[in-house]
Amino acid sequence: LLLASLAANAYLWTKQAKLYSVISSERKELYELAEKKITEPAIVFIRGHLGKTLILTEEDAVRNKPNFQNKIIYAHDLKVRNQELIKFYPNRRPFLGYYDRENGKAILESL
Numbered sequence: 001l002l003l004a005s006l007a008a009n010a011y012l013w014t015k016q017a018k019l020y021s022v023i024s025s026e027r028k029e030l031y032e033l034a035e036k037k038i039t040e041p042a043i044v045f046i047r048g049h050l051g052k053t054l055i056l057t058e059e060d061a062v063r064n065k066p067n068f069q070n071k072i073i074y075a076h077d078l079k080v081r082n083q084e085l086i087k088f089y090p091n092r093r094p095f096l097g098y099y100d101r102e103n104g105k106a107i108l109e110s111l
Contacts, residue, residue, distance in 0.1 A: 026051030030097045030106035034072055037108055043089055044097045047077035052101040
């Protein structure tokens with residue numbers, strides 16, 4: 001009985017670890033894509049939620065160093081108001097980033 005219980009727990013832990021791996025991969029995909037594709041200082045405006053299995057909300061998706069000195073600054077996509085931040089950081093190339101849930105992948109577009 002104890003062996004069966006341990007086996008069941010091991011099975012559930014394995015399933016849960018795989019699920020968290022998928023969730024983590026989906027949430028990080030946009031950041032990894034940006035780090036891979038963007039070589040110069042940039043602003044990535046994030047539109048919508050990241051991931052499809054257990055989404056990372058738009059509010060939580062924007063993460064920066066306190067001094068904003070990182071190569072890529074992440075900001076909320078405010079559509080026409082994005083121009084204000086683009087003007088404030090004229091030496092940063094603007095991008096739009098989002099997670100395409102239908103196709104299950106992150107998208108990064110130059111603006």
